[in-house]
Amino acid sequence: MIPNRVQHLGSHKLLQLLLPMNQILISDTAEVLVARLVDMPTLLGVAKALVGSARLSDVESSALSDVTTSRDSDLIDDVRAAINEGRDPLGDAYCAINSPAQRRDRGQTFTPDHVVAGMLAWVKRQRKTIARLVDPGAGSGRYTLAGLRAFPDAKAIAVEMDPLVAFILRANLAAAGFTKRAKVVVADFRSLTLPQIDGVTLWIGNPPYVRHHGIGAEWKDWYSKTLKRFGHEGSQLAGLHLHFFLKTLELSSKGDLGCYVTAAEWLDVKYGQALRQLLTNGLGGRDVFVVDPTVQVFGDAMVSAAITCFAPGSARSSLHFAEVSTEAQLRKLSSGNAIEIAAAKVEPKWSFLVKGGRAEKPAGFMELGEMFRVSRGQVTGLNRVWVEGADTPKLPSRFLIPAITDSTDITKTSKHVINDAQSLRRLICLPRDLSSLASLEKASVERFLDWARRLGAHETYTAKHRNPWWSVSTKEPAPVVMTYMGRRPPVFAMNKAGAQLINVAHGLYPLQQFSERQLQKLVAWLNENVTQEDGRVYAGGLTKFEPSEAMRILVPVELAS
Ligand SMILES: C[S@@+](CC[C@H](N)C(=O)[O-])C[C@H]1O[C@@H](n2cnc3c(N)ncnc32)[C@H](O)[C@@H]1O
Structure with missing residues (x-):
């Protein structure tokens, strides 16, 4: 207050x-x-x-x-x-x-001054005369105002969908005396049309971070079709920031410049492949700067950032990658290691390129991913409904399946073995077809489903993509499970209870035969040797292991034989 x-x-x-x-x-x-x-x-x-x-x-x-x-x-x-x-x-x-x-669903985080300054410093170094700058998802206009100050002959087009935020931007422009040099477009950037101009357009900004769950089917369709026109395949899981890159490519002309800051995850994840392809093909990637999460970029959100600089239509033989770990480096944004475009095209995880390429595997070690497939636990959509609790309406016990529903189910085990299914909470796994249930069972399931509906369980993204919405299914139990997030190294445990797993942890599924004794030795080795540095470390010491990072953990070869 x-x-x-x-x-x-x-x-x-x-x-x-x-x-x-x-x-x-x-x-x-x-x-x-x-x-x-x-x-x-x-x-x-x-x-x-x-x-x-x-x-x-x-x-x-x-x-x-x-x-x-x-x-x-x-x-x-x-x-x-x-x-x-x-x-x-x-x-x-x-x-x-x-x-x-309140701001999350529109991706509203405004960019701190040092980030705007660093990105403009990169643009200045390109020594081009900027005729027009476009700020997609302009927010209160931080890039627009700083850009108009940095390039006194340029005009600006600031595109902002939220009318109140657009009005704040208008007020900033008016107070700074820029009303005549800037046009505010209150619209979805993806529907923007722009006249071609003779000079260079600078595309600069911080596109909104809205995950695919928040994107409507029509825009997903637009994304796939537009990507296809440029000869690429797109994923329906792409976030709004990828849509912004694509729209930029659609509107830009050869000779333009671009510089966007986004979350860094696109460097490695599957949906980021489309952007990686665009940068090596058409969008003209020049520099990628990965900013350490300890340097503040997104204000209230603690994530690694990537600043991606490009020159649409240009064809260079290399792309530069640099790590940025201080605010002073961020204000400068000096180019890093050059990586051949051909090498970038075949590397599915660009975070390796940021580190200068993949490290050689030390002799006598192999990757955990060569022994196991590591997968996330099941996403229920609403654990409060699908994990049995004190207020869950009574259900036949055959629909209540013991499951690992909290990371403490793994961390609090004795000797890293989950032995006792009875001590675990229950995952509610109903049959897809309820018509064959006996009338008593059917009545209790229907009571449960009414309750679940009242809590909105049928309306979650996951439920809407499940057919029918209540069918949280049982999976093959993972023989080994691991925690993946915390201020400590991950904890591994044998799942002797054969428990189901929800997405509080990852499951390790062997790609070869292991005896119980071998698994025990492996789990013991992992618990003793895996450190936080093997994962992705965030501000405050929080470490996260995505399945792909877990699969890269190096393990002595002898543990597999
Ligand atoms: C991450 S913020 C960045 C704001 C500003 N550029 C800055 O860096 O301070 C993204 C902005 O995009 C706006 N936005 C969200 N979806 C949009 C869309 N489809 N088209 C245009 N603007 C959008 C949000 O309202 C928000 O103000």
């Missing part, structure tokens, strides 16, 4: 405020200014005062119909001054008022 009195403060050039309730000292003028934009009506009222009588899109006009123009001239002046110092108090306040959860 922002205390009431903060709303009524006047001019703050260097203000120190002692809040008696909780003794917090706010000494930073930027934070105080953001705190004065206490709620959306205040924020939008100030934005309205800054925008004045400019023509708005219909969606903005209707979204703003109830907003009163602010008359707090101190606040308006302070906000205008901050914008002209290169800050973004309106964007910061928008993020403070709307929680990350």
